[in-house]
Amino acid sequence: MNDVLDVALRLVIVFAVFMVVPLVVGQAEHKVMAHMQGRLGPMYAGGFHGWAQLVADGVKFAQKEDVVPADADRRIFQLAPAVALLPYLLVILAIPIGPSEGAVGQVIDAGIFFVLAVMGVGVLGSLMAGWASANKFSLLGGLRTAAQLLAYELPMLLAAASVAMAAGTVSLPGILNAFEWWWLPWQIVGALVFFVAGLAELQRPPFDMPVADSEIIFGAYTEYTGLRFALFLLAEYAGIVVLCGLTTVLFLGGWHGPFGEDGLGWVWTLLKTGVLAFVVIWLRVTYPRLREDQLQKLAWTTLIPLALAQIALTGIVKVAIN
Template sequence: MTVTEVVLRCLIVLVGFLVLPLLIGQTEHKLMAHMQGRLGPMYAGGFHGWAQLVADGVKFVQKEDVVPSAADKPVFRFAPALALASYLMALAVVPLGPVTWGANVPGSLVWVLAVGGIGTLGTLMAGWSSGNKYSLLGGLRAAAQLISYELPLILSCASFAMAAGSLSLVAIGHAWTPWWLIWQLPGALVFLVAATAELQRPPFDMPVADSELVFGPYTEYTGLRFAFFLLAEYAGIVVMSLLLAVLWLGGWTGPFDHQIGVLWTLLKGFGIALVILWMRMSWPRLREDQLQRIAWLWLVPLALLQIAITAAGVVLMSR
C-alpha cells in the first residue's frame, strides 16, 4: 500500500467519523420529536428542522469553557478527547465492504473490543477529575457498568469468531451465511443489550441519571468539551451498530454486493442504530440492582449458552 493510499484511507475514516455520528444525533432529535411530540426540533431552518444540528453546534461553540477550581485540570481536559478518540480507532478497522476498510489487521475484532472499552475510561476520568461528588458517583456507576457488561459483550463476540474460525472482521464477513440469522440470534441479542449498556444509553443510563446525579460525570463540563462527550456517545452507536451489522447481518452481503456492498453495510448499521435510539424513547431507566441482575443472571448465561451451541455446531459441521 502506497503512502497516498494510506493518507486517503485515513481521510475517509476521519470524514466518516465526523459525519456519521452527527447523522445519528440528528436522527435522534427527529425520532424524539415525532415519538414524544416535541415540536421545537421540527422548526429550526424550515423544512423538518434541518438546521437544528447547526443551531446546537453554534450553541456549544459560544458557551464558555469552564474548568472547576477543585478539578484535576490535565485529566479533566483530556477526558473528552480520550472518549472520542477511542471510537475513531475502533471505526478504522470496521470493514464496510469486501475490500473497503481503513485498516485490515488480523485480530480486528479484538482491536475493536479493546479500544472501544477505552471510551468508558474517559467517563471514569471525567467523574474522578471534576471535583464534584455527583460526578464521582456517576463515574463509579460507569465503572460498575463497564465491568458487568464487558463480559457478555466479549462472550457474544467470541461466538461469532468461533463460527467464522477467525478474529478478523473481514474474514467473519466473508464466512457469514443467512443461517447465522437464526444460529447466532441469542448472541446478537446479548451483544445489542450489552453494547447499549456499554454506551450508557437509556434504559442503561444510570451513570448520567439527571434526577439523581444532575448529569453524572459530565456535570461540570461546558461548551465544546461537553459536546465532545455527546459526539463520543453517537460515535459509539455508529461503531457498535456497524460491528453488529458485520457480525450478525453479513455486513456488505446483499443483492449487487460487489457494486453497492458499502451501502448495504451502512443501511444495516443504520437500522440497528434506530433500534438503539428507539429504546431511549420507549423504555424507562432501570434501577442499579436491575442493571446488575440483567448482566449476571441473564446475559452472561445466555452468552455462554450461545458459545456452547456454536461449539457444537462447528464440531458437527467439521465432520
C-alpha cells in the first residue's frame, strides 16, 4: 500500500511539474522576448505584469471550437496532439533533480536511451498531424519535420554517447554521481552540439523551418484549433524544459554546484535549467530562421563532425586517465 501511495505521489508531482514549468517558461518567453525587442509584453492578465496571460490563453483555447477539416483523416488528426505531448511527460519522469532517491520520478537503468528514444517518438505527432490534415502546407511542414529529425537525431545521440563514455554508465543519476567539475571544459563541444541539435529537434527558432509561418503558415499545425492546438504549443514548451533539464543533467553537472550540494542540490538543477531556458529564448529573439538547406548543412557538415571529434577526445582522455 505504501508503495502504491509513493508511486501515485511521484506521478502527481511529475504531472504538476509538467503542467506548471512549461507555462513558466512560456511566460518568461513572453516577457524576455518583449524586453529584448524594447516592448513590455503582456501587462493586463492577472494584474501584475500580465502573469496570468498563459492561463487566460488556455481558457481562450478551451472555448474555441474544435474543427476537424472535412477531408482529414479524423482519427489520426485527433490523436496527433497526444502523441506529440505524452513523450515529454514520460521524459520528465526520468530526469533527476537532486542527489537523493526521492528527487527523481523513476530511476531508469538506460536513462539516456530512454529519454532520447521517447523524445524521438514525440516528433511522430507532428508527422501524423502534417499528414492527416489534408493540407499541402501541413504536409510540407510534416516533411520538413521528418527531414530535420533525421538530420539532428544523430549528433544528439553522439553527443550524449560521449557523456555516457565519460561516466561509464547510461543511467542519468549514475552520470551525475560520476560528474567532476572538469567535465565542463572537457565536454563543452558535446554540450553545444547536444543543445543545438535539441533546439533543432524541438523546432525552436532559429531552426523552426517546419513551422515557418512566412512560408508554410504554421506547418503541421496549420489546421488545428482550440485545445488540440494548445496541446501542440504545450508540447513545444515542455520540450524546452526537457531539453534544458537534459543538458543540465548530462553536461552541466545537475545538482553539483560550488556549495550547498547536500541539501539544496535541486536548486542548482532548477537554476541551471532556468538559465538554459533563458538562452533558448535569447537565441529565438536574436537569430533569423535558417533556410532548409542551411539547416541540413549545419547538421551534416558541422554538428556530426564536432560530435565525432568530441567522442574521440572523450575516448583519449578516458584511456589516458585509466
